[in-house]
Amino acid sequence: MPDATWRLPDRTITLDRPFVVGILNVTPDSFSDGGRHATVDAALAHAERMLAEGADALDVGGESTRPQGATPVDAEEETRRVLPVVEAISARFPQAIVSVDTVKSAVAARALGAGAGVVNDVSGFRLDAGMGETCARHRAGVILMHSRGAVHDMATFAHASYDDGVVAAVRRELGESLERALAAGVAAEAVVLDPGIGFAKRPEHSLAVLAALGELASLGRPLLVGVSRKRFIGEITGVTIAADRIHGTTGANVAALGAGARLFRVHDVRAAREALDVAWAVMRARPAGARA
Ligand code: HH2
Numbered sequence: 001m002p003d004a005t006w007r008l009p010d011r012t013i014t015l016d017r018p019f020v021v022g023i024l025n026v027t028p029d030s031f032s033d034g035g036r037h038a039t040v041d042a043a044l045a046h047a048e049r050m051l052a053e054g055a056d057a058l059d060v061g062g063e064s065t066r067p068q069g070a071t072p073v074d075a076e077e078e079t080r081r082v083l084p085v086v087e088a089i090s091a092r093f094p095q096a097i098v099s100v101d102t103v104k105s106a107v108a109a110r111a112l113g114a115g116a117g118v119v120n121d122v123s124g125f126r127l128d129a130g131m132g133e134t135c136a137r138h139r140a141g142v143i144l145m146h147s148r149g150a151v152h153d154m155a156t157f158a159h160a161s162y163d164d165g166v167v168a169a170v171r172r173e174l175g176e177s178l179e180r181a182l183a184a185g186v187a188a189e190a191v192v193l194d195p196g197i198g199f200a201k202r203p204e205h206s207l208a209v210l211a212a213l214g215e216l217a218s219l220g221r222p223l224l225v226g227v228s229r230k231r232f233i234g235e236i237t238g239v240t241i242a243a244d245r246i247h248g249t250t251g252a253n254v255a256a257l258g259a260g261a262r263l264f265r266v267h268d269v270r271a272a273r274e275a276l277d278v279a280w281a282v283m284r285a286r287p288a289g290a291r292a
Contacts, residue, residue, distance in 0.1 A: 004222040004262060007189040008097065008117045008141040013056075015222055018276035019263040021057045021099065022050030023228065026081045027064045043085045044092060051096060054273035059120055059265060060085050060111070061101030065199070067155045067231070075106040083110055090115025099143065103151060105130035112138040120265075122147055122154065122199065124177030125184075132184020142186055143224055143263075144177040146170045146196035159200040166205040167212040170195050175219055192263055194224040203232035210252065213259035224263035227252040228272075246271050254279045 003016040013019065026043055047058050062081035063073050073081075082100060089098050099118035100111035105128045108119045112134070118141035125131045125144060135142050148159035162169045174193050181191055195209045195216060206227075213223055227233065233248035234240055246268050253264050253272055257279050266272040 005189065006141060006192055006222055006263075007139075007187060009139045010117065012189075013097075015262045018257060018272075018280050019056045019224075020054060020269060020272050020276065021059050021224070021263060021265040022047075022053075022055035022269045023265060023267050024050070024058050024060045024085065025064070026060060026062050026085050028081075039081075040084045040088050044088050047085075047089050047093065047096070050269045051093060053269040055269045057097035057099055057118065058089060059099040059101050059118075060089070060116070061120075062107070063102065063151065065122060065151055065155045072151045075104045078102060078104060078107045079110050082107060083114055086111045086114045086116050097141075099141070103127045103131070105134040108140075109134050109138070112140055117141055118143065121145065122196065123151075124174065124196075125180045126177070127151070132181050132186055135181070135190075136185035136187075139187075139190070141190050141192070142181060143192045143194055144174065144181060145194040145199065145224075145226075146174045146177070147199035148173075149200060154199050157200070157202055160202050160205060162205065166201065166208050167215055170209055171216055171219065174216065178219060178221065188221065191221050192224050193219055193221045194226060194265075197225055197227050198230045198232065203235045206230070206232045210256055210259060213256060213261055217260050222263060223261045224265060225253070225256045225261045226265035227256065228264075228266040228268070243267075250275045258283070 003014050006013040060082055062078040086098055098116040099120045100116045101120040102108050103121055103123040119135050120143040122145045147154040197206045228249050229242040229245040233245045237248040239245050250271055264272055
């Protein structure tokens, strides 16, 4: 089977090895001290480090969805956080692929105008009716993630009930997101799908979805997973401090690669880059007939 591709405004990516997306959160709790300039400098330094460690793209986010204390921000404040960072990265690293993690079309439009090439919408185009048209107009790459509910509760268990099984529900609801995008004029080739690990999912739901990624492959688009440091890893390993969940994250990423994921959103780029490249080399060394 030929490698999948992903169309961005200025290039088409061939997913012939795992694609690593480095997380760059510019929420105040991530970069708490200093004024705006210090924040941009800190973000740039972090961006530079992640690129040096092998990140294929950087995902800039200005609104947290964290289960404890996700405070929704308005478009103006989110733009104020995100835009200088997108501008600075685009100026310093013009070849870097920059994604903006937002559910708001106004924020997406400003970021795309400033050099971002991808919109990562954790609501899968559910929360802002203008998102599809905005992405289509800019020919943006699009990551559509499965979730339920609003920003403040999508990472809780408030909507984590799945009568017909979590995998069937995620497949159906992600399919609806894809349809919304196509109806707005987004090209199918520009879309990557993400089951939304930990979003409206208890740990057992996240595990079930990771194990059954193959069932989402029939939606016809490459799959991204965001397992990095998440709660289900803490539950399995007993590691309570999120930043210390690096080894559990590696295990989840490698398992997801084996199950069909090709893009990986991570905090710890070097660990993911090396682990996924090695796992991929082993997978590729299998006799052709035995490959997944
Ligand atoms: N997870 C988070 C945020 N954005 N985007 C995609 N596509 N997939 C994910 O799994 C995903 C995401 C939450 O993680 P994090 O960035 O660590 O936290 P926060 O929401 O506080 O920024």
